Amino acid sequence: SQTIHQWPATLVQPVGSPLSLECTVEGTSNPNLYWYRQAAGRGLQLLFYSVGIGQISSEVPQNLSASRPQDRQFILSSKKLLLSDSGFYLCALRGPTGADTQYFGPGTRLTVL
Amino acid sequence: GENVEQHPSTLSVQEGDSAVIKCTYSDSASNYFPWYKQELGKRPQLIIDIRSNVGEKKDQRIAVTLNKTAKHFSLHITETQPEDSAVYFCAASRNTGRRALTFGSGTRLQVQP
Numbered sequence: 001s002q003t004i005h006q007w008p009a010t011l012v013q014p015v016g017s018p019l020s021l022e023c024t025v026e027g028t029s030n031p032n033l034y035w036y037r038q039a040a041g042r043g044l045q046l047l048f049y050s051v052g053i054g055q056i057s058s059e060v061p062q063n064l065s066a067s068r069p070q071d072r073q074f075i076l077s078s079k080k081l082l083l084s085d086s087g088f089y090l091c092a093l094r095g096p097t098g099a100d101t102q103y104f105g106p107g108t109r110l111t112v113l
Numbered sequence: 114g115e116n117v118e119q120h121p122s123t124l125s126v127q128e129g130d131s132a133v134i135k136c137t138y139s140d141s142a143s144n145y146f147p148w149y150k151q152e153l154g155k156r157p158q159l160i161i162d163i164r165s166n167v168g169e170k171k172d173q174r175i176a177v178t179l180n181k182t183a184k185h186f187s188l189h190i191t192e193t194q195p196e197d198s199a200v201y202f203c204a205a206s207r208n209t210g211r212r213a214l215t216f217g218s219g220t221r222l223q224v225q226p
Contacts, residue, residue, distance in 0.1 A: 032212055044157070044202065044216040057211060090156060094212055100145045100164070102214055104156040 002027040004105035006091050012111045019064075019078040021108050023091030026072065031093040033074040034102075035066055038088040050074060086112045115140040117205050119217025126193050127225050134220045136203035137185040143205040146179060146186050147214065151200045160201075161188070193224045 003026040025031060035047040046059045048066035056066050063082060067075045074091055091105040116139040126132050144165035149157035163170045163177045170177050179186040190197055200221050204214040
């Protein structure tokens, strides 16, 4: 079965500091991978998606970036965090076409102070 | 792009009553419609989904209906229990291209014992 790992689980960072969140998946090959952000009490905002190694599409222009160095690894980064970057970051995967179900990882709760 | 509207934003019912949450979508090419349940501090969990070639799907106390002509779909929960209390999100997507889910804004369901 498919498994998604995210770390760290929680993070407190000062404004202006860098960020690196990692997502790794197991039990699937060539998945579509997604990064979502959820502000407190709000909905799910799609940040990035990737259909394969090195292929990243950005949905929202901002100070975040993403990379996919391996088929089962997806990284979210920032050079300088803003207060507005605080939130619950969720990695998600969707299998190849025909396997529609989208699964979420356990998430990283980021607080920027 | 796709836009998904979800109503109501909050819903309070008595234990044993039914709950209905409604969503509309804008992209007539969308053909996959999942529903997720999110408990406080946890990741969204898929509870039921429906594809555009089906009008209704049921799983025990949960059912989803889809009206492609009107571009709306609904979640029905019967015999509600306190453990059904959570935030529910609807979503829609195509099965081509980025295949990313577009989410509604969520419904906070409170089941009063």
